[in-house]
Amino acid sequence: MSETPVDAAEVKHVAELARVDLDSEEADAFAAQFAEILEYFDALDEVPEVDTHEDLVNVMRADDIEESLDQTAALQNADETEDGFFKGPRVS
Amino acid sequence: MTAKALSEGELVSVIGLEVHVQLETDTKIFCGCSTEPADGEAPNTRTCPTCLGLPGALPVVNEGAVEAAVKVGKALDADIAEQTRFHRKNYYYPDLPKNFQITQYDAPICADGSLEVSVAGRRREIGIQRAHLEEDPGSLQHQGGSIDTADYTLVDYNRAGTPLMEIVTDPDFRTPTETRAFLAKLEEVLEYLGVFDAARDGSLRIDANISLIPEADVGEGGSIDTDALASANRTEVKNISSHKGAEQALAYEVTRQKNAVQRGRAVEQETRHWDESRGITVSMRSKEAEKDYRYFREADLPPLSVRGWRERIDIPELPDARRERFREAYGLDEESAAKLTSTKAVADFYEDVAGRFDPDLAATWVADNLLGELNYRDMSITDVDHRLEEFARLVELVDAGEITTKNAEEVVLRTMLDEGDDPDAVIDAEGLGTAPDEEVAVAVGEAIEENSDAVADYHAGEGGAINFLVGQVMGKTGGSADPGDVNELLRERLEE
Numbered sequence: 001m002s003e004t005p006v007d008a009a010e011v012k013h014v015a016e017l018a019r020v021d022l023d024s025e026e027a028d029a030f031a032a033q034f035a036e037i038l039e040y041f042d043a044l045d046e047v048p049e050v051d052t053h054e055d056l057v058n059v060m061r062a063d064d065i066e067e068s069l070d071q072t073a074a075l076q077n078a079d080e081t082e083d084g085f086f087k088g089p090r091v092s
Numbered sequence: 093m094t095a096k097a098l099s100e101g102e103l104v105s106v107i108g109l110e111v112h113v114q115l116e117t118d119t120k121i122f123c124g125c126s127t128e129p130a131d132g133e134a135p136n137t138r139t140c141p142t143c144l145g146l147p148g149a150l151p152v153v154n155e156g157a158v159e160a161a162v163k164v165g166k167a168l169d170a171d172i173a174e175q176t177r178f179h180r181k182n183y184y185y186p187d188l189p190k191n192f193q194i195t196q197y198d199a200p201i202c203a204d205g206s207l208e209v210s211v212a213g214r215r216r217e218i219g220i221q222r223a224h225l226e227e228d229p230g231s232l233q234h235q236g237g238s239i240d241t242a243d244y245t246l247v248d249y250n251r252a253g254t255p256l257m258e259i260v261t262d263p264d265f266r267t268p269t270e271t272r273a274f275l276a277k278l279e280e281v282l283e284y285l286g287v288f289d290a291a292r293d294g295s296l297r298i299d300a301n302i303s304l305i306p307e308a309d310v311g312e313g314g315s316i317d318t319d320a321l322a323s324a325n326r327t328e329v330k331n332i333s334s335h336k337g338a339e340q341a342l343a344y345e346v347t348r349q350k351n352a353v354q355r356g357r358a359v360e361q362e363t364r365h366w367d368e369s370r371g372i373t374v375s376m377r378s379k380e381a382e383k384d385y386r387y388f389r390e391a392d393l394p395p396l397s398v399r400g401w402r403e404r405i406d407i408p409e410l411p412d413a414r415r416e417r418f419r420e421a422y423g424l425d426e427e428s429a430a431k432l433t434s435t436k437a438v439a440d441f442y443e444d445v446a447g448r449f450d451p452d453l454a455a456t457w458v459a460d461n462l463l464g465e466l467n468y469r470d471m472s473i474t475d476v477d478h479r480l481e482e483f484a485r486l487v488e489l490v491d492a493g494e495i496t497t498k499n500a501e502e503v504v505l506r507t508m509l510d511e512g513d514d515p516d517a518v519i520d521a522e523g524l525g526t527a528p529d530e531e532v533a534v535a536v537g538e539a540i541e542e543n544s545d546a547v548a549d550y551h552a553g554e555g556g557a558i559n560f561l562v563g564q565v566m567g568k569t570g571g572s573a574d575p576g577d578v579n580e581l582l583r584e585r586l587e588e
Contacts, residue, residue, distance in 0.1 A: 017384055018184045018191075056394035057175075063117050063156030066124025066140070074136045074144060074249075084135040085246035088186050091232065092240045 006034040102307040103353065105346050106316055106324070107265035109338070110299040111278065112256050114228065115160040115287050120253035121227050122151030122194065122393075127254050135248035143227075143253035145190035150392050153178075157255035160287040161201045161225050162401045164257055167281050167410060168220050170205025172399045178225075178390040183380060186247050187229035195258075197387045200224035201396070207281070208412070211273045218274050219262030228254035251294070263301065263321065266314070268342035271300065275335040280411050284436045291474065298332040300342055304349050304359065325361040329373055332366050341366040344373055414439055422451040431459040437473045438463065445484050449491040457487045461501055465509055482508065486515040496574050499524045503571075524572055535568035536581050550586055558582060 008027040011034065015022045022030070068074075071084050080087040120127055123142035130137075141149035165172050179197035205220035230252035236243035259278070265271050279296065282288035289295055309320035327345055332338050349359045364373040409417070411433050418429045418439075432442045432455065446454040462483055466472060476483070486504060489495045495504065499522075507518045519525055539561050540547055546564075549557035558579065565578045 013384075017182075017380065057397050059152065059394045060155040060158060060396075061124070061152045063119050063154050064124060065119050065126045068125045068138045068140050069144075071134055071137050074139045077146075082246060084137075085233070085248055086136070086186070088245045088247060090234070090240075090242045091186060091245050092242075 005031075005038065007031055103304040103350060104307050104310050105266060105268075105342075106263045106303050106305055106321060107268070107271060107342060108263035108301045109259075109261045109265070109271060109274070110301075111259045111261075111275065112228075112297040112299075113259065113278075113282060113288055114292060114295040115157055115255040115257055116289050117154055117156040117160060117255055119154055119156070121154050121157045121225065121255035122253055123149075125253065129250065133250065135246075135250060138250045139252070143189075144249055145188070151194060151390075153393060153396065154255065157225060158201070158396060158398060159401070159405055160255070160285075161223070161257055162398060162405050163285045163287055163407050164223060164259070164282065165202035165205065166402055166405070166407050167285055168202065168205035168207055168223065168259075170202040170220055170223060172402045173199055173201055173203065174399050175199060175395050175397050176201040177395040178393045179387045180390050182386045183384075185229075186245065187232055188227075188252060189230070189249060193227060193229065194390050194393070195226035196224035199395075201398070207274065207277060209270070209273045209277045211267075211270050216264070216270060218264045218270075221260045221262050223257055223259040226256050226258060228252065228256045263303075263316065268339045268346065271342060272335045272339040275338055277411075279335075280434070284409075284411055285407055286436070291472075294333070296333060298338050300329045300332060300338060300345075301326050302329065302342055302345050302349070303327070304346070304353065325359045327359065327361070327373075328363045329366050330363060330376065331368075333368070337366060337368055340368075340371060341373060344371065348373070408436065411439075418442075422446055422455065424451075424455055428455050428459045431463060435473060437477060441473065441480050441483075444480075445487055448484065449487055453491055454487060457483075457490070461505055465505055469509060471509075476509075479508075479514075482514045489515060489519070494526055495519060495524055496526060496572065498575075499571055523570055526572055526574070532565070532569060532573045532578065532581065535565045535573070536578065536585055538568060539564040540582070540585060547586065 008024065008031045011027045011030045012022060012024075015027070075081045075084070075086065078086050114127075117127055119125060120143055123140050125138045125140050125143055127138075142151055162172055164170075176196065176199045178194050180192040181195050181197070182192045184191050200222040202223040203221070205223070206217050207220060208215055208217050210216070228251050230247055230249040233246040233248075234242035235246055261274070265274065275296070275298070279288065279290050283290060303321060303324035303326045305316065305320045305324045309317040311317065327349070329341050329345060332341050345364070352359050360375075363376045365376045366373050415429045415433045418424050418432060419426065424432065431438075433439045438458065442454060442458045445458060448454075463473070466476070473480075483505075486500060486508070490497055490500045503522055503524060504515050504518045507513060507522070508515060511518075513521070543561060543564060546557045546560050550561070561582050562575055562578050565582070566573060566575060
């Protein structure tokens with residue numbers, strides 16, 4: 001399915017975009033794992049054609065206001081908060 | 093292209109804009125949270141699992157946002173795509189909690205439009221490459237320093253998910269001034285459509301692309317050689333939030349790039365940040381290239397097929413057409429017609445008043461008096477839109493001669509705006525109703541009797557004497573007499 005296997009350099013690049021710090025050993029390890037994962041996708045090529053549902057189109061909702069979460073509920077999964085804000089590291 | 097080649101001839105700037113406008117819907121683009129900030133609202137009080145990007149939450153497109161987009165497309169004379177779909181633009185930044193923005197990529201809802209602007213009396217048609225729907229990110233506060241030096245970041249997702257339309261122009265601008273004129277025109281059109289509120293904070297955000305190319309590469313009629321444009325290094329200026337800001341940022345860039353070329357340096361292809369307070373652009377480290385966004389289909393949103401809506405959805409008469417009609421129907425000059433169509437609210441009010449009273453009088457009252465006094469108070473017609481009937485009543489009183497123009501302008505209108513009173517109340521309180529003829533006649537008689545010196549001067553042919561006597565009568569009537577009538581009456585009595 002995947003024409004170009006994921007190599008260590010690509011893993012590093014995507015990790016940087018995602019602000020994840022990987023050393024080269026980790027990058028190699030993930031590259032190998034990606035290769036395995038992508039092999040599983042090849043199995044999809046063997047799935048026979050089946051009838052599909054008709055494609056959906058124009059699924060929309062009316063412009064009507066629904067109740068939002070209150071602030072406490074909105075923040076309840078956050079590790080850190082301050083004055084009602086989500087709090088995170090510097091993001092330059 | 094080398095710096096040397098560039099420096100050999102005159103340079104021309106080639107500018108294109110990406111304009112992000114917030115669409116005025118009641119709810120966010122993919123969930124039912126309100127888009128209307130409450131006064132002094134607390135952070136993270138208009139969110140739900142969808143706009144917080146919680147696992148399992150599903151976006152559903154807001155029909156109102158799609159309608160607004162179709163209206164924009166229609167007003168920009170653009171094609172509405174037979175099928176339009178959404179993509180995920182992947183980037184890791186906490187202003188969007190999902191780590192991607194839902195936007196449109198290869199099948200935008202609108203494409204191939206144009207907007208005509210007038211710059212210094214010259215008509216220019218600006219091509220609209222595309223216009224697409226996307227979600228607004230949330231807002232960040234960098235605490236304890238600037239973006240680079242902050243200790244930490246605070247995030248508020250109230251704005252996240254507000255519907256945005258990104259309107260991308262062709263590189264059709266040649267001067268920063270043209271971009272300013274275009275933005276003003278675009279805002280005017282969007283406002284007429286009722287899909288945009290310029291007064292809302294952050295409702296307009298602009299990125300501008302600018303390159304300099306040799307004048308020799310500009311063809312007849314202003315067409316640009318595409319190879320020349322492709323080979324010129326382009327700067328993208330971000331963080332512009334006003335018409336004036338666009339003009340200033342681009343003027344700065346033109347000068348900066350010309351200076352670089354003159355010093356024999358190449359212009360870097362880069363992204364720059366407009367620092368409005370310092371009036372300069374600064375280089376921005378850009379981590380992502382186009383391919384790094386790894387756009388892919390948003391599988392949670394089925395495609396839209398809304399080309400037919402173009403016929404179904406009506407849009408109001410647009411500013412240019414309305415201006416022309418005002419000139420013809422009401423005999424207005426160009427300046428008055430422009431003022432009276434500057435916003436839809438003003439134009440609607442003018443038509444209402446002009447239909448009921450004398451159109452000329454209505455034009456003076458709406459274009460000059462009302463807008464002038466509002467402007468003086470840093471207000472606009474939307475600040476008084478619930479009181480328009482009171483202003484119409486004032487025009488009615490002037491039209492019927494029940495109050496003098498001078499008093500209506502200088503006392504009643506100003507008191508109405510400053511104190512919030514209705515015109516009849518102001519007139520009663522200030523005793524400004526036009527003085528009955530008998531009262532004026534009595535005052536004229538008194539003035540003649542009490543000022544024999546002035547009367548003698550009048551008979552001796554001194555021109556100033558009559559003005560003095562008019563002033564006396566005006567004083568006695570509390571300014572409620574018509575000075576022209578008083579003048580006439582005095583002359584009649586003095587010649588008896």
